[in-house]
Structure formats: C-alpha cells, structure tokens
Amino acid sequence: MKKPHSRLIASLGVCASLLLVAPAASGAGLSRPHNNSTTTTINAAPQETHRQALAAYVAERKAIAENFKSAVNAAQAAFLSARASATNGAQRSTARAAYELAIAQAASVRSAALISLGNPPVRNN
Numbered sequence: 001m002k003k004p005h006s007r008l009i010a011s012l013g014v015c016a017s018l019l020l021v022a023p024a025a026s027g028a029g030l031s032r033p034h035n036n037s038t039t040t041t042i043n044a045a046p047q048e049t050h051r052q053a054l055a056a057y058v059a060e061r062k063a064i065a066e067n068f069k070s071a072v073n074a075a076q077a078a079f080l081s082a083r084a085s086a087t088n089g090a091q092r093s094t095a096r097a098a099y100e101l102a103i104a105q106a107a108s109v110r111s112a113a114l115i116s117l118g119n120p121p122v123r124n125n
Helices: 003-028 048-087 089-117
Strands: none
Touching: 048 089
C-alpha cells in the first residue's frame, strides 16, 4: 500500500535541495550595475556630499525593494494560475512548493543585493 505523503515528502526534499543550490546559481550572472554617481568635487561642502551619497544609497535600497516586490508578485501570480489549473492535490502541492522556492530565491537575491550595497554613508565632519 502506497503512503499518500511519500510523494509530498519526496517533492519537498527536492525543493529543499534546490533551495541550497539555487541561491548560488541564481546570482551567478545577474549583477546589477552600481550607480557610483556620488563623486565629490573640490568645492562641494561635506554636508552636500553626504546628502548626495545618502540620497543615492536610499534610491538603491528602494530599487532593491521594488525588485523584490515585483519578484514576489510574479511568483504569486504564477502560483495562483497553477493552483487554478490544478486538478489534484499533488499538483496543488507542487504549485505551492514552486511558489515557496520562488520566494526563497527572491529573498536570496534581495539579501545579496543588500549585502553588496553595504552600510549607509557616514557623515565626515
């Protein structure tokens, strides 16, 4: 007699192994160009330089957040579409596992982008 949960456990095992491998592979060729427009000029006041650097940092964080939000929305749309066309429990659980994998990948990309962005600029007086 087959156990009904054996397929689910097997598919979750595959998804879990992909979660370990996918973050390294997902960021392999997907680097975003950095906006290094915070160059200083000789006549610029330190406060103005800091303000420009902080504005560039905040803009980059907003871009990272928007990219994450769009990836989550795309994963959610794909999940809803797959769930609507699913005819049995195995297809629904596969759709759910794919959704969770997509969310994990989006979080991994966001985390890598935030790490590469670094800390906010510090004011030098």
